[in-house]
Amino acid sequence: MADTLFIILAVLTVVSALLVVVNRNAVNAAMFLIVSLVGMAGLFVLLDAPMLAFVLLLVYAGAVVALFLFIIMLLDTTPGAQKPYSKVTLAASLLGAGLMIVGICTLSNRAVLPHAPEQVAVPTLKNYAEQLFTTYLLPVQVVGFMLLIAMLGVIVLSKKFETTEGAK
Amino acid sequence: MIPLLAAATYGLPSYLLLSAVLFAIGFFGVLLRKNTLVIYMCLELMLLASTLALVAFSRFNGTLDGSVFVFFVLTIAAAEVAVGLAIIVALFRQRHTIQVEELNHLKH
Numbered sequence: 001m002a003d004t005l006f007i008i009l010a011v012l013t014v015v016s017a018l019l020v021v022v023n024r025n026a027v028n029a030a031m032f033l034i035v036s037l038v039g040m041a042g043l044f045v046l047l048d049a050p051m052l053a054f055v056l057l058l059v060y061a062g063a064v065v066a067l068f069l070f071i072i073m074l075l076d077t078t079p080g081a082q083k084p085y086s087k088v089t090l091a092a093s094l095l096g097a098g099l100m101i102v103g104i105c106t107l108s109n110r111a112v113l114p115h116a117p118e119q120v121a122v123p124t125l126k127n128y129a130e131q132l133f134t135t136y137l138l139p140v141q142v143v144g145f146m147l148l149i150a151m152l153g154v155i156v157l158s159k160k161f162e163t164t165e166g167a168k
Numbered sequence: 169m170i171p172l173l174a175a176a177t178y179g180l181p182s183y184l185l186l187s188a189v190l191f192a193i194g195f196f197g198v199l200l201r202k203n204t205l206v207i208y209m210c211l212e213l214m215l216l217a218s219t220l221a222l223v224a225f226s227r228f229n230g231t232l233d234g235s236v237f238v239f240f241v242l243t244i245a246a247a248e249v250a251v252g253l254a255i256i257v258a259l260f261r262q263r264h265t266i267q268v269e270e271l272n273h274l275k276h
Contacts, residue, residue, distance in 0.1 A: 013186070013190065014186070020197065020209055033209050047183070052238055052242075060212075063246060064245070064249045068208075075256075092199060096192070096195060107188070111181065128232070136236055147243065153254070157258050
């Protein structure tokens with residue numbers, strides 16, 4: 001059952017990620033991003049991390065994509081005629097694709113990766129909390145400050161300051 | 169809860185492969201698209217692909233550290249999206265466009 005689920009979720013995630021890139025309309029791209037996120041949350045559940053799946057759906061599908069849609073509709077970007085790609089871009093893309101294929105071949109042929117432990121306890125909220133408040137206490141504080149700074153930065157960035165000429 | 173992965177044939181390499189493919193899709197999106205907002209979405213896709221690799225490593229090593237790290241990644245990603253979109257809005261106010269090929273004023 002886990003194999004079938006993995007195939008379904010992997011195909012869902014990859015296809016919708018491709019549609020995010022290919023779609024000409026930014027709103028549709030954001031919608032396909034949500035589908036891709038749902039697929040990835042399913043993969044997280046498959047990897048025995050249901051907590052992270054919930055957090056992913058809440059933070060990304062809830063907040064981030066909503067913010068994206070808000071900005072897309074605020075800026076009203078009509079898809080115009082796209083200029084042809086420059087030669088450098090095409091060369092970089094081809095080089096990147098080639099490197100990725102080489103990497104995937106190496107991974108599937110040569111890599112020696114550990115087998116999954118047969119039974120691993122599914123981490124609960126308690127386990128996460130224990131880690132976050134003991135080993136990772138300092139990073140949690142730092143991330144909290146980081147969020148505060150980001151909030152202040154966004155306020156400063158989006159505020160319209162009166163110029164000195166305007167004040168006169 | 170019953171672990172779903174107890175008898176699965178798709179192990180760590182499959183998840184890493186999926187993560188690499190997703191990262192590549194995001195990367196090509198960043199390279200090939202011209203709309204700043206779509207480029208930003210592709211960046212998020214790349215971040216999520218690395219997150220998937222972290223969770224897979226965490227699961228197959230039987231530790232919790234990778235998953236805890238994903239918490240931090242998600243938090244920073246949320247803050248980053250807010251700041252980035254504010255920058256894009258400020259840019260749009262100045263230049264009235266968000267197409268990357270028209271945003272070349274530092275070049276001249």
